Amino acid sequence: MSGYKCYFCTKCDGYGCIGELPGMGGVFSSVNFIGNCAAWKKYYTEEMETTPLPPIRLAPITGGVENVGYDDEAAFYFDLIKGASEAGFLLSIGDGYPDSKIQGGLAALQQYGKTGAVFIKPYPNARIFERIDWVRNDAELIGIDIDSYNIVTMRNLVQLEQKSAQTLKAIQRYAQMPFAIKGIFLPEDVELVKDLHPDIAVISNHGGRIETRRGNTADFLAEYGSVLQSHAGEVWVDGGLRSRADIAAAKRLGAAQVMIGRPCITALLRDGSSGMQQLYRRLTTQDNMQQAK
Numbered sequence: 001m002s003g004y005k006c007y008f009c010t011k012c013d014g015y016g017c018i019g020e021l022p023g024m025g026g027v028f029s030s031v032n033f034i035g036n037c038a039a040w041k042k043y044y045t046e047e048m049e050t051t052p053l054p055p056i057r058l059a060p061i062t063g064g065v066e067n068v069g070y071d072d073e074a075a076f077y078f079d080l081i082k083g084a085s086e087a088g089f090l091l092s093i094g095d096g097y098p099d100s101k102i103q104g105g106l107a108a109l110q111q112y113g114k115t116g117a118v119f120i121k122p123y124p125n126a127r128i129f130e131r132i133d134w135v136r137n138d139a140e141l142i143g144i145d146i147d148s149y150n151i152v153t154m155r156n157l158v159q160l161e162q163k164s165a166q167t168l169k170a171i172q173r174y175a176q177m178p179f180a181i182k183g184i185f186l187p188e189d190v191e192l193v194k195d196l197h198p199d200i201a202v203i204s205n206h207g208g209r210i211e212t213r214r215g216n217t218a219d220f221l222a223e224y225g226s227v228l229q230s231h232a233g234e235v236w237v238d239g240g241l242r243s244r245a246d247i248a249a250a251k252r253l254g255a256a257q258v259m260i261g262r263p264c265i266t267a268l269l270r271d272g273s274s275g276m277q278q279l280y281r282r283l284t285t286q287d288n289m290q291q292a293k
Contacts, residue, residue: 026208033208036240059261060094091116147183
């Protein structure tokens, strides 16, 4: 096994891997990654200690070789999906280049008899339709990563495009299942949700890995969550969620589900499936709420 690209920091808050892309870091010297992790605390209140949590879903993750440090892409997906499923996380798979990324995630779902949310990169629609056909029988929902046409690690490799409401509506019609748009982080993205009325609107800046505006997902949810709720079936959020308190804050701000990415990778690399089980318990226990205050 080659060297992992996670430094196993005591606290995963963006400072240990600043700017490392490929790798576990973020753009703009990881300022949005760091901001995501820090911002949730200001929305915590004492009465949230007993707040029931929303479902916690594994974020869609690809790049097991270039970003994580696995020797083999397929092995990463099989380990990640197995560990997340056994721990209690709802599942997602992502997309990427080459096609083996989405196909590896799909094979892992099939191997363990699971379904998951499938998030597809914003290719031209004909290629997206092909991907929908690949995953249709194993997908709970189809989502489009609307912001990732500008992701640093992909934009020079394949043709991705900024999606309009019209092109997204065509995908929504073709999918014929619950439909999500992920990567909502700009005011114009909110206008897109108003026009599209997706089943799920996912606030995300790819964990601070997309060259978009500076900011964090907690503040964006606080500002736009109620508007998004009025034009989408549900609002989900990811980015910087590290404790039960953070997740409770996300629910208070209107998130029906949250998604967790880097902590799942770190737990898997450190302790395998048992590490992911420990992470899930830590994210959902009352003791962790007290520690996070």
